[in-house]
Amino acid sequence: MEQVEKAVSAAVYDEGDAGLDLGASLLAAAPWPDAGRELLRRGEEFVRRAWERGWQPADVVRVVRRDLDDRHVRLATDLIAAENRRYAGTAPRWEAQLRDLEASHIWWGGDARYADELATRERTDRFSLATAFLELFRHLIRLPAIEPVGPPPGEPVHVRPHTPTADEPRMLTRVRALLAKAEATDYPDEAEALTAKAQELMARHSIDAALLAAQGHTGDVPTACRIGVDAPYETAKAILLDAAASANRCRAVWNSGLGFSTVVGFEPDLESVELLYTSLLVQGTAAMTRAEAAQRAGGRKRTKSFRQAFLTAYASRVGHRLSEATEHVTEEAGGSLLPVLAARDVAVEDRAERMFPQTTSTRVRGVSDHAGWEHGTAAADQATMPGRPGVTR
Structure with a gap:
């Protein structure tokens, strides 16, 4: 026309x-x-x-x-x-x-x-x-070209799709239930414990998938997905997503200009990262809101710098605790598994390097509110991790 x-x-x-x-x-x-x-x-x-x-x-x-x-x-x-x-x-x-x-x-x-x-x-x-x-x-x-994370529709899929294990749907249901409880509770220690339990389940499932792949029962190879990282406080949110990715043997690359991170990993781990990041974001925001209310009740006014510092500290500390949960499960599985997991780590790193041959690291700026940092660390540090001794401040 x-x-x-x-x-x-x-x-x-x-x-x-x-x-x-x-x-x-x-x-x-x-x-x-x-x-x-x-x-x-x-x-x-x-x-x-x-x-x-x-x-x-x-x-x-x-x-x-x-x-x-x-x-x-x-x-x-x-x-x-x-x-x-x-x-x-x-x-x-x-x-x-x-x-x-x-x-x-x-x-x-x-x-x-x-x-x-x-x-x-x-x-x-x-x-x-x-x-x-x-x-x-x-x-x-005017949208720019970006790294593809899969074939466009209409083109053949050359990578063999992930074959779910028999217990995968049941495991994901349990993880979702644990994370939903963590989001609903008003008690930080309970939320932390529930989240840690969910991470342990996901880590065990990742190990099971790695063993099946090593035995030739599946044809899994690393793939990628994109997860939105929205303003405000997108730097802290990108750090939180990176923490969830690292704990689940994935690699996250943040595109700050377009508002997303590309997460590279094996398909079961990618789904774990998506579930975990979404839940941690809900939990962190709720904890931040409670901390701000307590500050206002004490006569202090908090600003954007408090929230930025809170979420950055929360992301940093949660990352350490998630990694501890994953390491605990790996240790329980035994040292004979380490070569299998190392091979998968190398495969993920290789895929990420081929997708993003030029990445840069940047220093986190603007975290200047000491009270926000203290409250954010405390929010991530309240609970005793399953199978680990308690952490005290």
């Missing part, structure tokens, strides 16, 4: 707002059902280009949510669902992302009806919808 082509060209490839207004005006004046169908087609093309540059559905929605607004997120989800119709099948992680985003299927009756049904859903005028579409297109076309 020529009018849509003119609108997209005027808005998407122009730096200023004048082209955006012109494009939106052209779209609003076009026959709306035809314009909606053509916007879907062009949007699918922009989404497909994002896939070719290494992006995945959750990545796209995350960056759109960060940089635009909720309407753009809904439109992006529509375009992802529309583009997904092209593919007979996708990788398991891709399918899981589509389910989480509710983008596995289109919600509208047909592309010819999309524009009218969209206007009903959004309850706004054509010009506003056209502007939102063009802003989204502009954002999608």
